[in-house]
Amino acid sequence: MTTFLTSLLCVALSHLVLWIPALAGVFSKPILQALPRNVVMTGNQVTFFCQGPLEAKEYRLCKEGSPDFLVPTTLIETENVAKFSISSIEWINAGQYMCEYKSPNGKREHSDYLELVVTGVHRSSVSLSALPSPVVTVGGNVTLQCVSQHPYDRFILMKEDEKFSPALPSQNIHPELFGALFTVGPVTPSQRWRFTCYGYYLSTPQAWSVPSNHLELLVSGTLHKPRIGAHPGSVIPSGSPVTIRCQAT
Incomplete structure (x- = not known):
């Protein structure tokens, strides 16, 4: 097995967007999510969503791992959400991820780490x-x-x-x-x-x-015997309607 090094890889795609400077100069931490989930079978697709403020200028997806494994991603930015998609997951994509954006003052805001688990490797x-x-x-x-x-x-x-x-x-x-x-x-x-x-x-x-x-x-030990009944009764003339009810918890 290849030893994972403690280095930080950043897959960066820049895209300038319009922004309005924040009055306080303080920007929120981006939120990173993985869909459909962060446990993915090999060969399946996963999409990372990095959500930040409207003032964000540039989004990057970063992976903690070996410099030999650059994660191929496709970035799409819409409003305050950046989407990084990996079309076919491999074992080298497993690891810890974070995303970041650049604020108008040039400072980078980082998300918390998200663990991506790849199943079907062994x-x-x-x-x-x-x-x-x-x-x-x-x-x-x-x-x-x-x-x-x-x-x-x-x-x-x-x-x-x-x-x-x-x-x-x-x-x-x-x-x-x-x-x-x-x-x-x-x-x-x-x-x-x-x-x-x-x-x-x-x-x-x-x-x-x-x-x-x-x-x-x-x-x-959770279910009780259902009860059955007939309305208007259990003796009905031929051609008449009847309703049979089955009642349970």
Whole structure:
């Protein structure tokens, strides 16, 4: 694996826009977002949105990483938002990003860092299972086991494409099987409990494996028997209308 250096790369495309000088001379920090999300499968597209004030003169997208990897982006500026698009994500695009703009007084304002994670980089598969069962009683906990035959350094659990649990170090779950155990709960019926897990190496913490199978927990003890009824009654003359109602929680 190529070692990521602690240097800052800036992909810069300048475009002068009209601006009105701010009376106070203080400008807000730009906001950086990634769509559709900051966890992207290899080969897919991602777009960075950098939002600043109308007075911004120039936007740049910066990546912390190796000088050997210049990120190809396309910049489009509209009003106070700059869009940087990467059409086909590769593993070298994974890392920490920030954006900046130049204020009318020449000072550069920087956003907070945004982590871009690329999945599907490592092809060794991982699998996810529930112990003892994916059926969980309301308010109960369950252990989710993420394993692989490949010795990844860390495993991470995702809930509905959002980071759900801190990464856990790899351990020998069984002979020739590496993995981690995640405790989930207490579960409630008010949300969907659908998970995926990944493995990765400490040398490239934003480059993850292919996703595991999807695992959805079933919350038991939450539903009651429905009631059925007929209106105006259960005995109806031939040719007359009837309404059958099924009532549940």
